[in-house]
Amino acid sequence: xxxxxxxxxxxxxxxxxxxxxxxxxxxxxxxxxxxxxxxxxxxxxxxxxxxxxxxxxxxxxxxxxxxxxxxxxxxxxxxxxxxxxxxxxxxxxxxxxxxxxxxxxxxxxxxxxxxxxxxxxxxxxxxxxxxxxxxxxxxxxxxxxxxxxxxxxxxxxxxxxxxxxxxxxxxxxxxxxxxxxxxxxxxxxxxxxxxxxxxxxxxxxxxxxxxxxxxxxxxxxxxxxxxxxxxxxxxxxxxxxxxxxxxxxxxxxxxxxxxxxxxxxxxxxxxxxxxxxxxxxxxxxxxxxxxxxxxxxxxxxxxxxxxxxxxxxxxxxxxxxxxxxxxxxxxxxxxxxxxxxxxxxxxxxxxxxxxxxxxxxxxxxxxxxxxxxxxxxxxxxxxxxxxxxxxxxxx
Amino acid sequence: xxxxxxxxxxxxxxxxxxxxxxxxxxxxxxxxxxxxxxxxxxxxxxxxxxxxxxxxxxxxxxxxxxxxxxxxxxxxxxxxxxxxxxxxxxxxxxxxxxxxxxxxxxxxxxxxxxxxxxxxxxxxxxxxxxxxxxxxxxxxxxxxxxxxxxxxxxxxxxxxxxxxxxxxxxxxxxxxxxxxxxxxxxxxxxxxxxxxxxxxxxxxxxxxxxxxxxxxxxxxxxxxxxxxxxxxxxxxxxxxxxxxxxxxxxxxxxxxxxxxxxxxxxxxxxxxxxxxxxxxxxxxxxxxxxxxxxxxxxxxxxxxxxxxxxxxxxxxxxxxxxxxxxxxxxxxxxxxxxxxxxxxxxxxxxxxxxxxxxxxxxxxxxxxxxxxxxxxxxxxxxxxxxxxxxxxxxxxxxxxxxxxxxxxxxxxxxxxxxxxxxxxxxxxxxxxxxxxxxxxxxxxxxxxxxxxxxxxxxxxxxxxxxxxxxxxxxxxxxxxxxxxxxxxxxxxxxxxxxxxxxxxxxxxxxxxxxxxxxxxxxxxxxxxxxxxxxxxxxxxxxxxxxxxx
Numbered sequence: 001x002x003x004x005x006x007x008x009x010x011x012x013x014x015x016x017x018x019x020x021x022x023x024x025x026x027x028x029x030x031x032x033x034x035x036x037x038x039x040x041x042x043x044x045x046x047x048x049x050x051x052x053x054x055x056x057x058x059x060x061x062x063x064x065x066x067x068x069x070x071x072x073x074x075x076x077x078x079x080x081x082x083x084x085x086x087x088x089x090x091x092x093x094x095x096x097x098x099x100x101x102x103x104x105x106x107x108x109x110x111x112x113x114x115x116x117x118x119x120x121x122x123x124x125x126x127x128x129x130x131x132x133x134x135x136x137x138x139x140x141x142x143x144x145x146x147x148x149x150x151x152x153x154x155x156x157x158x159x160x161x162x163x164x165x166x167x168x169x170x171x172x173x174x175x176x177x178x179x180x181x182x183x184x185x186x187x188x189x190x191x192x193x194x195x196x197x198x199x200x201x202x203x204x205x206x207x208x209x210x211x212x213x214x215x216x217x218x219x220x221x222x223x224x225x226x227x228x229x230x231x232x233x234x235x236x237x238x239x240x241x242x243x244x245x246x247x248x249x250x251x252x253x254x255x256x257x258x259x260x261x262x263x264x265x266x267x268x269x270x271x272x273x274x275x276x277x278x279x280x281x282x283x284x285x286x287x288x289x290x291x292x293x294x295x296x297x298x299x300x301x302x303x304x305x306x307x308x309x310x311x312x313x314x315x316x317x318x319x320x321x322x323x324x325x326x327x328x329x330x331x332x333x334x335x336x337x338x339x340x341x342x343x344x345x346x347x348x349x350x351x352x353x354x355x356x357x358x359x360x361x362x363x364x365x366x367x368x369x370x371x372x373x374x375x376x377x378x379x380x381x382x383x384x385x386x387x388x389x390x391x392x393x394x395x
Numbered sequence: 396x397x398x399x400x401x402x403x404x405x406x407x408x409x410x411x412x413x414x415x416x417x418x419x420x421x422x423x424x425x426x427x428x429x430x431x432x433x434x435x436x437x438x439x440x441x442x443x444x445x446x447x448x449x450x451x452x453x454x455x456x457x458x459x460x461x462x463x464x465x466x467x468x469x470x471x472x473x474x475x476x477x478x479x480x481x482x483x484x485x486x487x488x489x490x491x492x493x494x495x496x497x498x499x500x501x502x503x504x505x506x507x508x509x510x511x512x513x514x515x516x517x518x519x520x521x522x523x524x525x526x527x528x529x530x531x532x533x534x535x536x537x538x539x540x541x542x543x544x545x546x547x548x549x550x551x552x553x554x555x556x557x558x559x560x561x562x563x564x565x566x567x568x569x570x571x572x573x574x575x576x577x578x579x580x581x582x583x584x585x586x587x588x589x590x591x592x593x594x595x596x597x598x599x600x601x602x603x604x605x606x607x608x609x610x611x612x613x614x615x616x617x618x619x620x621x622x623x624x625x626x627x628x629x630x631x632x633x634x635x636x637x638x639x640x641x642x643x644x645x646x647x648x649x650x651x652x653x654x655x656x657x658x659x660x661x662x663x664x665x666x667x668x669x670x671x672x673x674x675x676x677x678x679x680x681x682x683x684x685x686x687x688x689x690x691x692x693x694x695x696x697x698x699x700x701x702x703x704x705x706x707x708x709x710x711x712x713x714x715x716x717x718x719x720x721x722x723x724x725x726x727x728x729x730x731x732x733x734x735x736x737x738x739x740x741x742x743x744x745x746x747x748x749x750x751x752x753x754x755x756x757x758x759x760x761x762x763x764x765x766x767x768x769x770x771x772x773x774x775x776x777x778x779x780x781x782x783x784x785x786x787x788x789x790x791x792x793x794x795x796x797x798x799x800x801x802x803x804x805x806x807x808x809x810x811x812x813x814x815x816x817x818x819x820x821x822x823x824x825x826x827x828x829x830x831x832x833x834x835x836x837x838x839x840x841x842x843x844x845x846x847x848x849x850x851x852x853x854x855x856x857x858x859x860x861x862x863x864x865x866x867x868x869x870x871x872x873x874x875x876x877x878x879x880x881x882x883x884x885x886x887x888x889x890x891x892x893x894x895x896x897x898x899x900x901x902x903x904x905x906x907x908x909x910x911x912x913x914x915x916x917x918x919x920x921x922x923x924x925x926x927x928x929x930x931x932x933x934x935x936x937x938x939x940x941x942x943x944x
Contacts, residue, residue: 015627017646020654022438130440132536133748233441233537296596306627313619318405322596325401335408342402356786360398363782368415 002276003303009276009283012310014303025235026128030111033126033228033237037061038091038112044239045114045122045226046089053117056089064095069107072096077158083115084162084219090115097154103260110151120220121159123151124228131229131238141227141242148225149247153255155221163218223248264290295323329353397783403592411617413591413609419777420715422586423578423725425519429483430455430705432523432698433530435642436463437649441537443472444644444653445694448479452706457698461660461690466552473538474555481557484564487518488736517579517725517732520568521709523603523640523701524584530642531580532569538562539745563745567735570746574762576724576769579732583708584640590715594619602626603704604637611711638697640704652693660686718776724769752917753910760904768901775833775899784895785820792893793818793863795886801869802878810880812870813844814892819863822896830868830894834884838899839873868894 007014033041042056060083066075076095083090092113098105112124125148129140223245231238272286287307294308294317302308312320316335319326330353332338341347342361347354403414432455433446445459456479460472494513497506522528539562541554572580588600593609600606604625609618625637633647644653663683670676750758773780774790784790797815802808822830824843831838847865874880886892911920 017650019437019644019646019649021436021649022646025438128438132440132533230440296598299598316408320596321401321404321408321594322598325404328398328401335405338402338405339409342405356398357402360402360786363786364399364402364779367418367778367782 005276006274006283006287007303007307009278009280010287010304010307011280012304012306014306016303022128029128029230029235029237030126032235034091034093034112038093038114040237041112041124041228042089042091042114044228044237045116045124048226048239048241049122049222049224050116050118060086060088060090061093062090064092069096069098073098073107077162080113080115080121080158080219081162084119084121087117087119089117097151097158099150099154099157099255101255102258102264103262108151108154110148113151113155114226116222118220120222121155122222123148123155123225125151125225126228129229130232131240132232134240136227136229136240144227145225145242145244146247146251148227148242149244149251152221152223152225152244152248153251156218159218159221293319295319296321297323329357332357397786399779399783399786400592404594407592407609407618408594411594411619412612413593413618415590416592416779417590417715417718417773417777418779419718419721420712421589421718421721421773421776422576422581422712423519423717423721423728424709424712425516428519428521428709429480430521430702431480431527431531432640432701432705433527433534433642434644434694434698435530437644437646439463441533442469443534443642445472445691445698446476447695447698447702448476450483452702455699455702457691457695459687459691459694461687462657462664470552470555470558473534473558473561477555477557477561480561480564484518487514487516487732490515491733512733514729514733514736517729519578520580521705522580522582523705524601525582526601527640527642528569528572528580528582531565531572535562535565535567535569539566540748559745560739563739564735566746567731570758571728571731573758574731575766576772577728577731577765578721578725579728583705586712587708590712593622595622599626603640603701603708607704607708607711611707638700640701641698644697648693648697653690656686656690656693660690662686718773720772720776723772727765751910751921752913753907756907760907764901764903767897771895771897771899771901774895774897781893781895784897785822788821788823789897790893790895791816791818791820791822791866792891793820793866795888795890795892796865798885798888808878810870810874810878810885812874812880812885814841814868814870814886815847816866816868816892816894817863818866821864822866822894824866824896828896830896831899832892832894833899834873837873839870839884841868841870841894843867844869 004014004016038059038061039056042059046053046056062079062083064072064075064079066072073096076092076097079090079092079095083092092115094109094111095113097108097110099108100106110123111126114122114124116122125144127140127144129136224241224243226239227242228237228239230236268289272289274283274286276283278286287304288311292304292308294305294312298305298308309320318329318333318335318338326333329338330351332341332347332353337346338357341354342357344358347357349355349358400416403416407414427450429448429450430452431446431448434444436442436444442463443460444463445457447455447457449455456475458472458475460468462468491512492515494511495508496511498509499505500507520531522531538554538558541559541562542550543556543559544550544553545556546559547553568580571577572582584601584603584606587603587606587610588597591606591610593600593606595605595609599622602622602625605622608621608625612618612621628636629647630636633651635645635647638648639645660683663679663686667676667679667683670679774784775781781790781792785792793816795814796817799813799815801811801813803811826843828843830841830843832841833839844867847867870885874884908914913920
């Protein structure tokens with residue numbers, strides 16, 4: 001669904017946007033990296049990841065265009081198979097991959113995938129932030145690594161499918177794929193962006209597989225991806241190998257744990273609809289019927305963050321101030337609960353969280369001078385007692 | 396974040412106003428700081444779009460790059476910036492006082508005192524936000540390896556004369572800002588959020604407009620409402636009412652206002668270049684000036700609100716009294732400034748792209764030591780910070796209930812009085828743990844002896860307060876040489892005292908070897924492996940033709 005439109009319809013438009021300067025610069029850089037049949041890109045992959053292999057002379061760049069996302073994923077898988085068998089340097093420019101996310105397939109488009117002469121595959125991520133003196137902004141590299149890890153996962157599924165053929169008899173991986181492809185998208189959720197691949201691509205894939213016979217071993221998807229960035233202040237490309245094993249296992253675990261979309265859909269009242277054309281009140285009710293826990297990190301990731309933030313603030317949820325706060329406050333989840341517990345109006349004094357809070361409140365009041373204990377002597381201004389002197393209430 | 400800070404944030408939510416996190420100002424503020432509000436071009440590394448800069452809040456200098464991708468226009472911007480920043484720095488570099496420094500005598504190997512110059516004050520640079528500091532560092536990096544025509548007549552794109560020097564200074568300031576407690580280069584959002592807790596997350600505190608709205612909301616409005624307005628409200632043309640403090644600009648501004656203006660400028664410039672005679676050129680020059688004027692106005696409209704906000708923030712900070720130890724840390728900043736001044740004067744090359752092993756280890760050690768020093772000094776300066784340490788069991792305050800004179804068992808008995816303190820705090824003592832209190836600005840040490848069970852512990856006294864526990868300490872120093880302790884050096888019954896479990900002054904770690912003696916485990920002496928190669932450190936960055944930059 002289009003969350004940006006939804007957020008606007010809710011009256012809390014998202015603040016995401018891309019400057020056309022950044023957009024143009026990013027595109028120009030990517031075009032430069034992939035120019036001349038990807039010669040520069042293949043050179044970088046050879047240099048950074050596979051220096052032992054034959055140097056790439058003329059890379060093959062198969063045509064991946066096809067009708068619709070299903071067609072393009074199928075075309076991608078076919079090209080991967082051919083390139084793996086051919087054993088030459090091959091650059092797949094913007095391939096399309098499908099990945100099962102919470103029981104619903106999502107389509108992913110890496111910047112490039114390179115097939116090595118030994119038949120292994122490498123994900124290439126092209127970014128336009130600079131690599132200064134060999135190092136780049138850690139947060140941006142981390143984001144790129146997480147992104148690439150998802151592509152690696154999706155490629156691993158493709159590899160598993162190539163090795164087992166279409167019948168799905170040869171192992172768990174194929175079984176998982178079969179499930180993925182037959183899960184229908186929940187019909188009562190708008191699925192504009194989440195089109196369902198039909199059985200067709202699996203069959204298209206399967207035909208050559210059946211002819212060649214079943215592979216003994218799936219092609220290797222390298223867990224080291226290549227991050228390509230502009231060098232220093234120029235727009236010459238430079239690259240760095242990034243190991244994404246950690247991100248890959250984190251993503252895999254998260255994908256396995258995601259609540260399946262149909263389970264969420266089952267919880268929703270009958271007739272819930274998220275169409276941005278609905279009146280704001282209905283839409284708000286619909287969105288709020290899906291439970292969400294807002295945290296400030298959402299602001300940089302989700303279009304609906306401002307809506308959820310308003311909601312969370314209106315409820316007085318402490319998480320809207322940060323996840324770490326929530327962790328140290330025990331069972332107290334709202335601002336009012338915490339403050340009244342701190343003032344000693346509510347809360348169980350034997351609860352360690354409440355006791356700590358009351359102590360913190362007392363110390364804070366004392367330091368700010370409002371909790372002065374009657375009879376406490378104001379101190380002489382000796383240097384040594386400065387800390388107490390300004391608080392005037394050490395006791 | 397300590398529970399006290401958390402509580403302050405929640406109180407801010409409740410009251411709709413930011414709550415104090417400090418009772419004193421923990422950073423030194425110069426009388427005449429140089430405020431720098433830069434804007435950068437999205438997607439380009441180190442391509443400034445413009446800036447407001449200056450020391451006078453009424454008359455900032457506006458610098459603009461009408462076409463950020465044009466290298467010559469960028470150099471013109473940097474040259475102008477150098478003409479503003481370097482005289483400001485030079486003014487401080489010239490005013491010196493005599494000081495002493497310990498140095499190792501190269502012949503005898505003994506530590507001797509050397510008379511050196513120390514700059515009486517240092518220039519202070521203020522940027523709106525943390526990303527402004529990163530931008531200063533980036534600008535420094537982009538400039539310090541540039542070559543001027545004088546240094547190298549062959550260089551393809553010579554930089555204006557003072558630009559590499561500005562790059563070295565900005566690099567120094569950027570590096571120094573990584574030292575905890577330093578104030579040479581400050582990000583206003585960091586300093587403000589050190590002193591006030593708002594009712595929003597620390598992520599949202601990065602927005603200068605929203606942060607100021609919480610601290611000092613306009614009349615009749617709550618901080619929360621004003622912050623929301625500053626953060627999100629847009630005008631009829633879809634532009635943010637409170638532009639981001641930069642250096643990144645709002646994409647809506649880039650796409651709707653800036654891009655058309657730059658396109659107009661490019662067209663006017665092409666037209667001027669194609670003009671065939673003087674009269675036509677005059678007309679087209681007029682168009683070009685108008686187009687440039689328009690970009691200048693746009694840049695000013697996005698930087699001026701931030702400029703004003705920075706000065707307002709400085710006003711708010713100046714209203715707080717400066718913490719007692721902030722001056723001590725500022726002296727360290729002055730040493731840092733003087734040190735770099737001397738390196739520049741001695742003709743040393745610019746800072747290398749990467750530090751060698753010894754320099755890097757030294758920097759890390761300095762930052763760790765300064766972090767510990769900052770934490771100790773802030774606690775000693777500020778009861779609110781000390782409250783946090785007391786809550787964490789790292790300090791305790793209380794009333795002296797008993798003092799018993801005692802002596803140690805040496806040949807010349809020295810006083811080792813036992814002091815009993817009644818405290819509500821719960822310090823985490825180890826066996827014979829050392830504790831410290833500040834006595835006339837110097838730390839006095841004592842040893843934890845024991846807890847004493849007292850009658851009535853935990854029961855309310857006449858005023859309804861529960862009585863705290865009794866802690867016995869043995870004072871061990873700062874009592875003079877005689878048998879009897881000097882007056883005032885031992886707490887007396889009834890005194891209110893505050894002891895800390897952390898040390899007040901930081902000792903330096905073990906000395907590291909000179910860079911020439913770097914062991915092979917750490918890469919060996921720098922330059923040894925590639926001694927034949929022509930010094931790679933000062934090679935200018937590669938430039939490409941296609942890159943209009």
